[in-house]
Amino acid sequence: MNLFIADLHLSRAQPLLLDLFERFLHEIAPRAERLWILGDLFEYWAGDDDIDDPCNARVCRALAGAAGRGLNIVFLPGNRDFLCGPGFARAAGLELLQEPQILRCGNTRWLIQHGDRLCTDDVEYQRFRAMVREDAWQAQFLARPLAERRTIIGEVRNRSDAEKKHKPAAIMDVNAEAVASAMRAAGATHMLHGHTHRAARHLFTLDGRPAERWVLSDWTDHACWIELDAAGARAAMAGPAGPARADPRYR
Ligand SMILES: [Mn+2]
Numbered sequence: 001m002n003l004f005i006a007d008l009h010l011s012r013a014q015p016l017l018l019d020l021f022e023r024f025l026h027e028i029a030p031r032a033e034r035l036w037i038l039g040d041l042f043e044y045w046a047g048d049d050d051i052d053d054p055c056n057a058r059v060c061r062a063l064a065g066a067a068g069r070g071l072n073i074v075f076l077p078g079n080r081d082f083l084c085g086p087g088f089a090r091a092a093g094l095e096l097l098q099e100p101q102i103l104r105c106g107n108t109r110w111l112i113q114h115g116d117r118l119c120t121d122d123v124e125y126q127r128f129r130a131m132v133r134e135d136a137w138q139a140q141f142l143a144r145p146l147a148e149r150r151t152i153i154g155e156v157r158n159r160s161d162a163e164k165k166h167k168p169a170a171i172m173d174v175n176a177e178a179v180a181s182a183m184r185a186a187g188a189t190h191m192l193h194g195h196t197h198r199a200a201r202h203l204f205t206l207d208g209r210p211a212e213r214w215v216l217s218d219w220t221d222h223a224c225w226i227e228l229d230a231a232g233a234r235a236a237m238a239g240p241a242g243p244a245r246a247d248p249r250y251r
Helices: 015-027 048-052 054-068 086-092 123-132 135-142 146-164 176-186
Strands: 002-005 034-037 072-075 101-105 108-113 190-193 200-206 209-215 223-229 232-238
Touching: 015 054, 015 223, 015 232, 048 054, 048 086, 048 146, 054 072, 054 086, 072 086, 101 223, 108 176, 123 135, 135 146, 176 190, 176 200, 209 232
Parallel strands: 002 034, 034 072, 108 190, 190 209
Antiparallel strands: 002 223, 101 108, 200 209, 223 232
């Protein structure tokens, strides 16, 4: 079974989520052959020296513990933590993967990614994304002292939070054409992503064939995940106490 999570946005400001994440790694994740983290695990990651932050260090320790107990973990970057590099991967005992990935499950080809690339209606964001994903930009940014990087990231986030209040909600969702062309290019009929925090299962038709798009939930006060095996996909959730249950937002 493959297990998928995204958009935990872990930070010092949310100690309950850290507890939830550790519990998830102990109680839920061991059932999986592979845990896929599809980005935005951290509220932000300013470079691999950001393991200096006690919250980030705790997350890496928890992941390394799960890896030590035999869990295979892979990480695809989100827009908050695309600066996670080899130092992070070593500390967390996981493997960094480029996005998108293709996963064959039974007879189904799934296209797997964080999801921000699909939000093509937000032209301004895509321009910013293209800039910060350039090697030259990253090298220059990572050459700054950690404290300065954190300040810059904080400013960018404040600006983006302010802008989000004025952007129409539709602009921040995925674009249907971007979804279709990514699936065509991958020869996939199914897609799984996070980023938009709009947990749902979308059924549609792609070139005359039935297609599905599963959107991972963010974590607010519950652990939320999707399980995928030859029998198909299932979404589930668990609160701070109590057992895991099917997530009613997916039907
Ligand atoms: Mn995101």
